[in-house]
Each structure stands twice: as structure tokens, then as C-alpha cells.
Amino acid sequence: MSSLPRSTPESQGLSTGALDAFVAALDASGQELQTLMLMRHGQVVLxxxxxxxxxxxxxxxxxxxxxxxxxxxxxxxxxGRLSLEDKMVSFFDGDDLPDKISDHLAAMEVRHLLTMSTGHMQEVADSIDRDPRMVRTFLGLEVEHAPGAPFAYNNRATYTLSAILQKITGETLLDYLRPRLFEPLGIDEATWQLSREGIVTGGWGLSINTESLAKFSQLLLQRGEWDGKQLVPAAWIDEATKKQVDNSNQDNEDWRQGYGYQFWRARHNTYRGDGAFGQYCLVFPDHDATLVITSASPDMQAVLDLTFEHLLPAFEGGTGDGTPRPATLELPAPTGSAPQGNGRTYQLDPNDTGVTAITLGETVTLTLQVPEKSETLDIVCTPGDWTEALDTLQDPPQRLVTSVSGEGDTTVVTVRYVETPFVATLRCRPEGDRLTVDLHFNVGFGPLEATLTSK
Known part of the structure; x- marks a missing residue:
């Protein structure tokens, strides 16, 4: 995989002190930054x-x-294989279409899917991973307004775009993009979740590393040009990243500046792609700069506020407030006393976490099992610094880190899946022959608290 060029901040018109103060502010913000990369004039400067x-x-x-x-x-x-004006229903047959196609559904165009102005009254962002026929479900929803009506965030609309591309090309969105986008950019690690009907999920599910996301953001800044070749038409980048629909019905300031073709407009003539819990691809056309961030942020607006507060003055020659960059950037393992485990293994009642058994001792063993698979995996968690493990039940396998500490009779296990924002804390309380586990997630799409019990 080819690397981006590196440079000192000063050689690209920036102050190291200003960037150090930016990192320090993010580190102190409580927003749990995980990685970031800033480019200026085509060079990585931070x-x-x-x-x-x-x-x-x-x-x-x-x-x-x-x-x-x-x-x-x-x-x-x-x-020339698709147009913005193509009717969405034209790509699907009777098995996917509802018995009666309403006038509003018939009028829905590819353009409306891109701009999330499909005519649905409310956000269509519910959990849909378990839906075996997501296209059919989407087409069966009531379309309350004529397409082009107010913006309503819509995961299923993006999924349907992926389905349309697959109908036209005969290949998944990921396979289609590999030779046209990923390979020219030197991105070879991309994975993208497939739905139960074999379609790339489109609106979510893509995983790449920080530098690869920085390459994509730089491609956007360069209006689709890369190494002297026009990978994506400049006109498309221009249209996709400008305000296409009004979204002033949104709550947060940088989420109501207008929406393009699956891009958000933001203040200060910037635009971005963003993802839940603080994944950012932010482009500053006026300053020839891009910023990418991965995090587990509980307040995504706070991250943007800090970014604008620190980077905009830096782009204009500011030197920062003198705050030094922390000597160490880390999310340390929890501290506490040694666990007082009893050496017993507790089989847990059925639950949605994938944890089927817990063995408590000087170390803790979590036994994992993926639904619909027979194999299990033991993850051994030790006290002190993070212990690395590989969850081979995932496809592809995912790195995780764990740590264990004690609070009296309670054993506390912390698990970080480091290719995601998710952190799970399991407070294990043995009570005679039974074990109760108070489970807490740092961020999530549903309840963050649950209680597990042993059999």
C-alpha cells in the first residue's frame, strides 16, 4: 500500500505549536479520540x-x-449506465415491489436517494441488519410526501443505491470500486459488510485505515484527480459536496448547513463525510487541507467545535495558545486491585453479547460464540496493561485488547475492539453458585446497559 507524503507543519504554512495545542485540546476533551491525520497542500503534517x-x-x-x-x-x-433522473422502482421486479405502487413511490428518483429527500416523513435509520429483504422492506414503506420534500436521514435509501449499482453491474459496490477507486489510491485493506441478501450495505459497514481515509479526503479536495489521472469526474465531486437540499430541520449546527449527495455541508465552507461516534472525513477547500478522525465521541458537535476553534486560526498563521502536546497519547487500562476470582466457570444464560461463559480467577477467561456457529473462542484477560487478543470468530478477524481489575468481590473486565469505537465493561459479581454481570457499553445504537446471569 503506497503511503502519503509527509512534511513538517512549518513547510506547509502551519505552526507545530498550534497543532500541538489542537491535539492537547482533543486529548483533554473527553471525546476519546483514537486516531487522526491532517493534510495540508497534499502533505501529511500531523x-x-x-x-x-x-x-x-x-x-x-x-x-x-x-x-x-x-x-x-x-x-x-x-x-453512462445510470442517471440522476432514473426512477428508483425501474430497477426492481415484482418480487421486491409492493402490490400497489403509490404515486410518490413511482416518482422517486436516484437523485432523491442521494439527497435523502425521498419523501419519507421521519428518519429511516432503524436497525436493519437482521432484515432479510431490505430492498423490499424499503419499497414497502409509506412515502408520505412527494420526493424532493424535506430532508430525512435515511439509511435504507443509501442501501438501495448499493442495490441499484449491483443490479446494473452484476457486482457488489466494493468489487466495483476496487479497480476504479481503491486500487488507484493504494487502498488494499478495505472490507464492507454484506446484507443477508448479498448486497453491500452502502450506508454503513465500510472499514479502512486512517491513512486510506485521508487519501479519499485528499481525492475529494483535488476534485477527483490523483497522480495525474481523473479517477472521479470533477463535476461529480462539485455537485456531491455542495448543498443540494435544505436540512435546517436538524438539531446540531454543523448538521443543518445543507446536504449534498451523501455528504454534509458544514460551517466555514467545509464539507464532510461523518459516521456514528465520531468518524470524520472533513475537507477545508479554502485552506487546501483535510482532516480525518476516528473516535468514540459521545458529542460529535464538540469535536467539530474544537477543530474549527484550533485549525482555522492555524491555517491563518496562528501559533496556538502554548499548550504542549501530551508526552503520551493513550487510553490507559483501568487501574484497581488484583481480582479475587474463585476459579469457577459460570455458564451464562442466552444473551446477545456472544459471551457464553466466564471463568474467574487471577486471570479471567471469556468464552465467545457467534450465533449460528458451533465453534467457540476463549479470550484470556489479565490484570494490568492491555492484553492483546484476536477474535477469530469475526470475518475478518479483529484485534481486541483487555484488562482486568478487582473491586472487592467484584471482578471488572474491560474489552476494547480496537477496529471499532466499542468498549465493553463487565462487572462480574459472584453470589454463591450464581454470577451476575453488569454490562456497560461506552457508545451504541441501543441500550448501553444490560445484566447477564449464569445458569
Whole structure:
């Protein structure tokens, strides 16, 4: 995989002190930054990783995936195989279509899917991973308004774009983009989740590393040109990243500046792809700069606020407030006393976490099992610093780190899946022959708390 060129901040018109103050502010913000990379004039001038996270490892991008889907649609249009005005229902047969096609559904165009102005009244962003027929379900939803009506965030619309591309090309969105986008950019680690009907999910599910996301953001800044070749038409980048629909019905300031073709407009003439819990691909056209971030942020607006507060003055020659960059960037393992485990193995009642058994001792063993698979995996967790392990039940396998500490009779296990934002804390309380586990997630799409019990 080819690397991006590196440079000192000063040679690209920036102050090292200003960038150090930016990193320090992010580190102190409580937003749990994991990695970041800043480019100016085509050069990497700042890169940082918070241990145990690594710049070169894949990271789940969540809805940043949508911006890649948009790029695939733009390429398909450039090839003359699709148009913005094509009717969405024209790509699907009777097995996917509802018995009665409403006038609003019949009027829905590819353009409306791209701009999330499909005519649905409310956000269509519910959990859909378990839906075996997502296209059919989407087409069966009531379309309350004529397409082009107010913006409503819509995961299923992006999924349907991926389905349309697959119908036209006979290959998945990932396979379509490999020779046209990923390989020219030197991105060879990309994975993208498939739905149960064999379609790339489109609106989520893409994983690439931080530098690869920086390459994509630089491609956007360069209006589709890379190494002297026009990979994506400049006109498409221009249209995709400008305001196409009004989204002033959104709550946060940088989410109501307008929406393009699967890109958000933001303040200060910037635009971005963003994903849940603080995954960012932010482009500053006025300053010839891009910033990418992976994180587990509980407040995504706070990250943007800090970015604008520190980087905009830096682009204008500011030197920062003198705050030094922390000597160490890390998310340390929890501290505590040694665990007081009893050496027993507890079989857990059925649950949605994948943990089927826990063995408590000086170390803790978590037994994992993926639904619908018979094989199990033991993850041994030790006290002190992070212990690395590989979850081979995932496809592809994922690195995780664990640590154990004690609080009296309670054993506390912390698990970080470092290719994602997710951190699980398991507070294990033995009570006679039974074990109760109070489970907490740092971020998530559903409840963050659960209780597991042994059999």
C-alpha cells in the first residue's frame, strides 16, 4: 500500500505549536479520540494515535461509508449506465415491489436517494441488519410526501443505491470500486459488510485505515484527480459536496448547513463525510487541507467545535495558545486491585453479547460464540496493561485488547475492539453458585446497559 507524503507543519504554512495545542485540546476533551491525520497542500503534517489504537489498522467508518457509495454512483453515471433522473422502482421486479405502487413511490428518483429527500416523513435509520429483504422492506414503506420534500436521514435509501449499482453491474459496490477507486489510491485493506441478501450495505459497514481515509479526503479536495489521472469526474465531486437540499430541520449546527449527495455541508465552507461516534472525513477547500478522525465521541458537535476553534486560526498563521502536546497519547487500562476470582466457570444464560461463559480467577477467561456457529473462542484477560487478543470468530478477524481489575468481590473486565469505537465493561459479581454481570457499553445504537446471569 503506497503511503502519503509527509512534511513538517512549518513547510506547509502551519505552526507545530498550534497543532500541538489542537491535539492537547482533543486529548483533554473527553471525546476519546483514537486516531487522526491532517493534510495540508497534499502533505501529511500531523498524525496521532491514542494507544491501543493504531493508524494502520482498519476502523469501522459507519456512515462515512455513504460518501464512498455516492462516489460509486457518480462513477456509474459517468459511464453512462445510470442517471440522476432514473426512477428508483425501474430497477426492481415484482418480487421486491409492493402490490400497489403509490404515486410518490413511482416518482422517486436516484437523485432523491442521494439527497435523502425521498419523501419519507421521519428518519429511516432503524436497525436493519437482521432484515432479510431490505430492498423490499424499503419499497414497502409509506412515502408520505412527494420526493424532493424535506430532508430525512435515511439509511435504507443509501442501501438501495448499493442495490441499484449491483443490479446494473452484476457486482457488489466494493468489487466495483476496487479497480476504479481503491486500487488507484493504494487502498488494499478495505472490507464492507454484506446484507443477508448479498448486497453491500452502502450506508454503513465500510472499514479502512486512517491513512486510506485521508487519501479519499485528499481525492475529494483535488476534485477527483490523483497522480495525474481523473479517477472521479470533477463535476461529480462539485455537485456531491455542495448543498443540494435544505436540512435546517436538524438539531446540531454543523448538521443543518445543507446536504449534498451523501455528504454534509458544514460551517466555514467545509464539507464532510461523518459516521456514528465520531468518524470524520472533513475537507477545508479554502485552506487546501483535510482532516480525518476516528473516535468514540459521545458529542460529535464538540469535536467539530474544537477543530474549527484550533485549525482555522492555524491555517491563518496562528501559533496556538502554548499548550504542549501530551508526552503520551493513550487510553490507559483501568487501574484497581488484583481480582479475587474463585476459579469457577459460570455458564451464562442466552444473551446477545456472544459471551457464553466466564471463568474467574487471577486471570479471567471469556468464552465467545457467534450465533449460528458451533465453534467457540476463549479470550484470556489479565490484570494490568492491555492484553492483546484476536477474535477469530469475526470475518475478518479483529484485534481486541483487555484488562482486568478487582473491586472487592467484584471482578471488572474491560474489552476494547480496537477496529471499532466499542468498549465493553463487565462487572462480574459472584453470589454463591450464581454470577451476575453488569454490562456497560461506552457508545451504541441501543441500550448501553444490560445484566447477564449464569445458569
Amino acid at each position: 498524525e496521532a494515535e491514542w494507544t491501543p489504537y493504531r493508524l494502520h489498522e482498519r476502523h469501522a467508518l459507519f456512515s462515512v461509508s455513504k460518501s464512498f457509495t455516492s462516489t460509486g454512483i457518480g462513477l456509474l453515471i459517468a459511464e
